[in-house]
Structure formats: C-alpha cells, structure tokens
Amino acid sequence: MRGDFELRTQSGEVIDGGRGTVALCRCGLSAIKPLCDGTHKVGGFHASGGDRER
Template sequence: MSEHTGDEHPDIILCPGGPMLLRGEHVIEDEDGNEHRTWRPVSAVCRCGASGIKPWCDGTHKAKRTR
C-alpha cells in the first residue's frame, strides 16, 4: 500500500461542463479585481458565470445543461 502525498495530485482540475477545482491555497481575483483566498482543501471556482456566490461554484451549471 502506498501513501499519498499532495505532490501526486494536480493543484488545478478543469471539470468538463463544470467548475475549476483548486487543491490547496490559492488567491482568486474576481471580475471587479477583488481577491478571494481559498480556505478549503478543495475549492470549486465558477466557470459558467451563473453562480450566485461567485467566484465560487454553487452548482448552477447543472441546471443550465438541462435547459
């Protein structure tokens, strides 16, 4: 059994049709130039533009796909 370290996983994952996942500490700048720091082990950043809690993803992209 091998032990996993943070070096074995990418810091940024682009989910097809969904958010950008950030692993670890990052600073996100929104469209108004405000900085937002990640504080979770994995944070989801909105890429569809429809989230009600931008820059973070709230899952709205799922509803957009079913229209």
C-alpha cells in the same frame, strides 16, 4: 483548486474559499461567484472543447 492558495478580487481583497478545495465558476450562473455553487447542472452548461471528466 486544491491546496494552499489565496483568491483575490481585482482590487486585491481576499476571497475566502471556505475550504481547502474549491471550484471556480465558468458558466456565470453561480450565486457565489467566483466560486462554483453547482448551478451549471440545472442551467445546462457544458464546457466546449477538451476532455471532460467522467
């Protein structure tokens, strides 16, 4: 995500993304969920379907 946004937990607490562009974890392996920390690369996660970014 890029730009002006605010992430919140299910209970409504603000999650600090730490910067203006963040990626959300889809693989479930990140140590800083809900944010992506790149662990999917070593975990071998690949999203199913759709176009992949190259």
